[in-house]
Amino acid sequence: MQNLTTKLLMAAALVAVAGCSKKPPAQLPPAPPTESTPAPETTQPEGPVASTVVPGSKEDFLQQVGSDRVFFGTDKYDLDSEARAILDRQADWLAKYPNVRVTVEGHCDERGTREYNLALGDRRANSAKNYLATKIDASRISTVSYGKERPAVEGSDESAWAQNRRAVSVVITGM
Template sequence: MARLTSKLIVAAALAATAGCAKKRPEVLPPAPAETAPTTTAPADNYGQNTGVQPGSAEDFKQSVVSDTVHFDTDKYDIDPQARSILDSQAQWLQKYPNVRITVEGHCDERGTREYNLALGERRANAAANYLIARGVAASRVNTISYGKERPIALGSNPEAWAQNRRAVTVVLG
């Protein structure tokens, strides 16, 4: 009898916790704050005193082809243009091995919130996995999906949608 009771208690506990999946918060955290660039003397012809600290987020933005890769509708594959951008990011990240990044996945306004969060996650993971394959340590790379919650282009047209389908690499301070 005690054995049956123990099994029933364990079964009830498993059933109770099975529905406790982690849910996304209703309100997303605010966008990362822009930091004021370090100001020093302007750059001379020999690249000295550029005013940007090496290994900083500002240095990253100035040194790589782009911090953003774009995707086709409902896609998350890395095309040749995205490879070129991510290769430049990987080279910069290898130069600064202590820098950590977050790759943000974004979508256009079409589709449900849940669909876009999942697609944004696949986009962020595709970009992050490419960087990792190029030698960036996985422990330095985080991913997050914002789905359609943070558009950079407002409007309901193909041009705005194309700009919003993206993965953005953000250097953490």
């Protein structure tokens, strides 16, 4: 009798578990586009074309300044002449739009400990901020360090590392 009871309980458990199984969705989502899929062609209107870039926007910043980032040497946070020239253009643009704020992000390459890179990223962000603060109101500039957590380029060679040792100015519109 106990054997029959055990078998009935096992059968009931199997039926209960089978009833809880997931049902497949009625319609599957579309597959992600492949790189071989051609982009849809767009036609340009004839005649003078109005710019779609809004003055004072992030897009305007990139278009007018040319770069939102400055680069650093290995284990360095000092600004070279090229970095200062880029920051001068950023400051000139920011001076034209006093309602725009900027966050300077400090980044590092993948080498070194997390703690070391967070500290170095902070020094890089503050180096750029301090330079900008000589040209515009410092209260419009904030900093954040991402260390090695947000690489711009994946890779473990000097080319990738050089692009990841950076400070990036991120425009924040509307104070």
